Amino acid sequence: MAGILVIPIVAKEVERDVIRAIVDYVRQFYSKFGLGVTILPKMSIRRFSAGYNEIRGQFLGRTFLPILGMIRSELRAKAILGITDVDLYEEGLNFIFGLASPYLKAAIISLYRLKPEFYGERNRELLIDRSIKEAMHELGHVFGLDHCPNPKCVMHFSNSIIDTDFKGRDYCDKCIKKLEVTLG
Ligand SMILES: [Zn+2]
Numbered sequence: 001m002a003g004i005l006v007i008p009i010v011a012k013e014v015e016r017d018v019i020r021a022i023v024d025y026v027r028q029f030y031s032k033f034g035l036g037v038t039i040l041p042k043m044s045i046r047r048f049s050a051g052y053n054e055i056r057g058q059f060l061g062r063t064f065l066p067i068l069g070m071i072r073s074e075l076r077a078k079a080i081l082g083i084t085d086v087d088l089y090e091e092g093l094n095f096i097f098g099l100a101s102p103y104l105k106a107a108i109i110s111l112y113r114l115k116p117e118f119y120g121e122r123n124r125e126l127l128i129d130r131s132i133k134e135a136m137h138e139l140g141h142v143f144g145l146d147h148c149p150n151p152k153c154v155m156h157f158s159n160s161i162i163d164t165d166f167k168g169r170d171y172c173d174k175c176i177k178k179l180e181v182t183l184g
Pocket residue numbers: 137141147157
């Protein structure tokens with residue numbers, strides 16, 4: 001398993017069609033760098049209970065990365081992406097959509113605030129579109145990309161869901177050039 005691992009980290013449910021859509025998109029992009037994508041069996045959120053903050057009702061994002069990094073290194077993969085249904089935060093931030101470590105080559109994204117239901121809407125396609133963008137964004141960080149000033153580039157920082165909806169699913173030409181150097 002030399003490619004990218006995707007692992008659902010589940011409290012209630014991480015929907016299969018969302019995982020499928022993320023995996024299909026990531027696979028078609030990263031195949032040009034010779035990286036395949038493998039879906040691992042789902043993991044219970046209980047494994048990450050140390051990161052739960054009872055007062056906030058959220059999980060501290062960074063606590064996911066060392067465990068994910070360990071799984072990645074055991075399976076000798078290039079990257080691992082966790083997809084969870086719980087709400088994540090970081091010190092000084094009310095919430096985060098996701099987080100990545102280029103050193104551990106591990107990333108986590110949360111579907112919690114990507115769900116249109118969170119904003120009082122229902123729209124399956126929108127959830128899938130947002131999930132693909134967040135997955136591509138965090139994997140970009142795993143492979144060494146920083147935030148990009150181009151607001152249409154998927155590496156543009158999302159302060160809110162409005163930024164996520166505005167940007168595209170793909171890396172801009174500058175970011176692709178950097179990826180080519182790293183993944184060549
Ligand atoms: Zn970012």
